[in-house]
Amino acid sequence: MHHDPDIRVGLVGYGWGGRYFHAPVIEAAVGAVLAGVVSTSETRRVELGADFPEVPIHDSLESLVATGVDALVLSVPVPARESVVTAAMELCPLVILDKPFATDAAAAMELIAGARAAGCRLGVYQNRRWDTNITTLRSVLAEDKLGTIRGFESVFDQDEPRSVESRTSGGTLLDLGSHLVDQALWLFGGAAHVSATMIWTDTSWGINDSAFTLRIDHSNGVTSWLSADKLAPRANRMIRTRGDAGTLTLAGRDIQAEALLKGQRPAQSPAAWGIDPTDGFLVANGHMGKVASRQGSYHRFYELLADAVRHEKPLPVCACRAVATMQVLDAARLSAAQDGLEISVFEADIGSCRWC
Incomplete structure (x- = not known):
């Protein structure tokens, strides 16, 4: 029986959100695999090595993307991630942001415009659906x-x-x-x-x-x-x-x-x-x-994401729809x-x- 290949998900950030609400959820999702994590914190790198010893650790977005990823997930606090989001949208055709994906609706619209200019699909991790x-x-x-x-x-x-x-x-x-x-x-x-x-x-x-x-x-x-x-x-x-x-x-x-x-x-x-x-x-x-x-099943988000990547279906939560929440x-x-x-x-x- 033919099986579609797993999509490769790169995770940026291994703090509270990345460690507890992304990495183990990606692990459980059928059709997705955690391809690597970006973290410059020595503490976080040690934690990742203990939790997922088989997952590569990277110092930069560029290093992770060079290994081949289908999606980048940014688990970085809103106040600190503007430059990271911009770089991610330029490097990868699919970027997923933690909620809230912006501080207000105006900032959300700017992100959507930036993603469209970069030819990037932008989604929001609303696992609590x-x-x-x-x-x-x-x-x-x-x-x-x-x-x-x-x-x-x-x-x-x-x-x-x-x-x-x-x-x-x-x-x-x-x-x-x-x-x-x-x-x-x-x-x-x-x-x-x-x-x-x-x-x-x-x-x-x-x-x-x-x-x-x-x-x-x-x-x-x-x-x-x-x-x-x-x-x-x-x-x-x-x-x-x-x-x-x-x-x-x-x-x-x-x-x-x-x-x-x-x-x-x-x-x-x-x-x-x-x-x-x-x-x-x-x-x-x-x-x-x-x-x-x-x-x-929080991992259902990533299963739907895998389906969206492989079959060009809508994202589980597209940023353009998530603007309504910000409003x-x-x-x-x-x-x-x-x-x-x-x-x-x-x-x-x-x-x-x-x-x-």
């Missing part, structure tokens, strides 16, 4: 057990004061908000109006946003309520979806991220990976029943600065994308 609870919700939606959707609530609380102190996190809205907004838009379509409140916290270097509550009025009539707090007394992950025929509540854990941060790797236990032991609850027709967790985050920031004023959102004019 394959969160366990989102995968479970999508399965229930596909079975039409909720009827017409009216409302969606998503809560993502953490006890992570160190990330609030970090200059590179961009604050809770850019960090966790990038995920929650992307999920809501992916599930329920574009935004028409946004309103938000934000909580600001003094840090050792200045003021950073530690929590937010955000409402999206989708163009199709669904209302999403999204909230996150990085200074919560305990971690809490909950989503509730209400339709005219039923309500689904999922209140499990952030199971994949927890496992990855403990050093577990999906390739080592593929059958058990990404399954939350906590059942969800579906209330429909006056009856409540349990809903078992479906299997989450909502911009509107939320503006709304919060005006005491929760409702802000209208208009689709960005990015022109046609030949890769979507």
